[in-house]
Amino acid sequence: MGSVLTTVVFDADETLLDLRPAVTGGLVAVLDEMRRLTPAAAEVTLAELESDWGAVFGEMKAAPVTEIRRAALARSLARAGLDDHLDEAAALFFARRFALTRPFPDVPPALATLRDRYTLGFATNGNSRTERCGLAGEFAFEVYAHENGLPKKPAPEFFAAVVAAAGVPAEQVVYVGDSWEHDVVAPQRAGLRSVWLNRQGLPRPAGCTPDAEVSSLAELPIALARLHAGAGGVGAVESGVGGVGVGVGGSDVELGG
Template sequence: MSIEVITFDLDNTLWDVDPALLRAEAAQREWLLQHRPGAIEHHDEQSLWAFKKGVWKRHPELAHHVSQLRVRTLFELQIEAGYGEAEASRGAEEAFAVFLEQRHAVELYEEALEVLAELAGRYRLGALTNGNADIFKTDAGEFFDFAFLAENVGASKPAPDMFHAALDLTGARPEHIVHVGDNPEHDIAGAQGVGMHTVWMNPTGLPWAGGTAPDREIDNLRKLPSAVASIAAAQAPD
């Protein structure tokens, strides 16, 4: 079999991330309002984003560590409000735990579990994400063999580090792996850069912006098994 492994981006590839993020942000804000009064009441969405960017500028080492960046932001919000370091540190961890619980309460695309079950019977499946979602804390986890997060490998896609991690773990050659993702730069160009095949998940029908086109394009995960099969068929010797 010419294709042995399929790797997936997660957010907006297996689920729409926005509803989960909105719930997570709301839960985190409610925790702060209740347990750390004064830390967030004066911030709206725009000022909170500006505050987070300020934290990132002061801590560029956290650029690929989205969880640590959020915890640091929560810590500094409390410090700014007059809380002591120990209390702010404890509050940051507890508020982040509240956020992360809702972050993992994702609603997979309607067809995702059926498709993953089908693919898992034929290929090894892995997750490669720039975000902080743990695939094994979702309903899809049972179908996956491995997962890498940018914050674990220290670099975000399209950097090759996560793709190389998948290659090293599986022992598969790049041409025996298909990467599936929604982001033309992070997923498609990144995977192409290490020699993997690619499938672009494009549910809204966006035009291809340029650069090397993906091997296949789909607008629904139900089309993924046949897309992978056609990539394999195109590789088969005459």
């Protein structure tokens, strides 16, 4: 590889942050309020509210996550004739979603270990602000899509902004995340190195090789040490090499924020 690593940058949702229970909790709060407002919501299910994100995402995937969530909530409210309650429902959802959003258990010790050796960054497509998710003060810099017109991953401009914030050459930066396309393929195309966090043990898609693959952030310090030392290749967990890969699209597609 040549250059040593100086900077480790993390994706947010489903990498550092356990988003699924937070989103579910937000939707449960919205559904409870819908049922309080009208008997027509009695037949509306949580599964339907969860599906409304996917129903609107395709046409809005380049939009800010907050706008996509509002569109999904509008679809949910329309199921019970509550179209006029979007602002209240959105406020309720986001209050509950952020109240419940916390790091995975392996995150704090991993960050504490890595901080002694690397500059740490946080860069996300979503709306998980560090100060609202239990990660305030953990990073030297933070990059958010849609701030100052910055496009979302996998746009190369996103990773150019990451490199600019890091203040070092791209080859000294490694990006860590759970989405194959957004967090492995895209950063490598932009000249960064990449670590695939594969918590679910999914088969690795063909056509690209991450610089390392881990199943937990507890494995990350050792994997990065190997890369830092110039070992190259895939470090840590070797899971499903050569597989087709199903559902490796990124947490923003599956869950919403």
